[in-house]
Amino acid sequence: MSFFQWAQNPWGQEILVRISWDLFWLALAGGVLFVIGHLVWRSKHKEAPAAEAPPEKAAAIPERIVRHTFGSRFFHWSMSAAVFVLLVTGFFPVLGIQFDWITIHWVAGLVLIGTVVFHIIHASFWLRLRDIWIGAAGWKEFRQGLANSLGSAPPPPKPGKYPVEQRLFHHMVSLASFGVILTGLLMMVRVSNPLFTRNPYLLQDSTWGWVYVLHGLSSVGLVTMIIAHVYFAILPEKRWMTMSMIAGWITKKDYLAHHDPDRWVVTEEAKNR
């Protein structure tokens, strides 16, 4: 197995061309192994029943709690569609399924950029950034959660709006998305398109190689993350979360079972959002 593809440029220098496509298969295998590993772990660990919330708190909570605003759901599904098209157009030709993919690929890339810009504005002004941030306490809970899953620690406290694993996933996807977006924009300079004047010599060969490598690494990273994401989305015990990304809300029962009412206060918030 190799990690990178190299070539010799006209000046006799060894230059990076892109990642080796072996890494795509590695990412795919990594995703599948994660799913299998989790399924095995899941079969041996039953989730403990949630502690009942005090009746006075429960009474003040509405029957439906908004977890994802329309804007958040719009972003999630439009970004998903764009990433799906990007992965299909990016990797199918590698797998030997040949078609005219370049234009579809960069158009989907522009759609992805549009959704990310929308999300940044929407999250900055209409959502609370601290809900998604992982502070020192969040990392402590993450470590405790890992230790708990290995049976060496008590369960971590219930989360606020988003479990720490979900926040971590968000940050990893953000990192990979920024990776493909920034490198993808640069790569657009190399193909004919209506936005940029084509200039393959904008960067040096070796720098272009790193641009392609970062684009490839971010892309294969997304493959693994998406496998894990889809897997969790279809797990029966996580379905309430998946449904909230469609309908926008969760039930009072799920809220009390999976969230700490003191960390995610919804009585007023649910009305305001």
Added chain:
Amino acid sequence: MAVIHDTIEAFELFQPASLEDALVLRRRYGKVSWAYAGGLDSLDWFKDRIKRPEVVIDLGGVAELKGVRESGDGIEIGALTTLTEIASSDEIRSKYSVLSEAASQVATPQIRNQSSIGGNLSQDTRCWYYRGGWPCYRAGGNICYADTPTSVNREHAIFEAKRCVAVNPSDTAPALIALDAKFVIHGPSGERVVDAEDYFITPATDIQRMTILGPSDLLTAIRIPGTWAGARFHFEKVRDRQAWDFALVNVASAMKLSGDTIEDVRIVVNAVGPRPLRLRDVERQLKGQTATADVAEAAGELAILGARPLQHNAYKIPLMRNLVRRAIRAS
């Protein structure tokens, strides 16, 4: 970069005596094998050590792949039939002269004696950046060296360039598309027959191939239906010198007339894009018209719509326009 070596790199040579054996070998060795017909394209690659197949399947001993024979209302040409045989075949000269004319204008007599029709159709592009072993898109890299502000791209594409700007160099391909030929391909899933036009692909579909042939496929025969037999044909090739050169632009046309009226027509231009370009809009415009100078003039203008020249090949646009005009006037 291409480096001249004293010897070709070692490979395992197979010389099958039947098509069946050749197909078994192709299936067995797939990507690491190289189908060797006349050797005119292959040997350059091997000598420069740019293509290094582990296995070479020499098709020279496969009799089924050779010769011109009758097939239905038309003819079938084995893929290994030499260009000289095609250029001198009475059957082809009398009924499909556009093909014999195209074959007779390939390279030199010596090369035509050795090279096969299958090889002429399936040969790789002649872009010298690619042929020189530079790591361009077509060679698996991430750049087209022929499409930069400083590139030498006089012979390159004005149509259908996508990342790679190389052109298809075949002279016989446009003639066969004009004749509505079908290509017979044998592969792992058996025999399939495709229109000549669909045999060629652009870099948008696969930047590392010029045809639909996969690593285990073999082009075995070309079938020319009787549909266009005896029609009015025209083939013209413009090149820098009148022998041993590839086309800057070539044009092949087949026309059926009813009196002075064009009943049906096919016009194909090559060396202007990554695949032979059939001018369907021009054909549509010509049907039902008389082939006058004005009609030819308008057809020439229509033919070049959408052309996008590179730094040094804008001359191909008027050249193509004039060749199309002449094809209509001469037919």
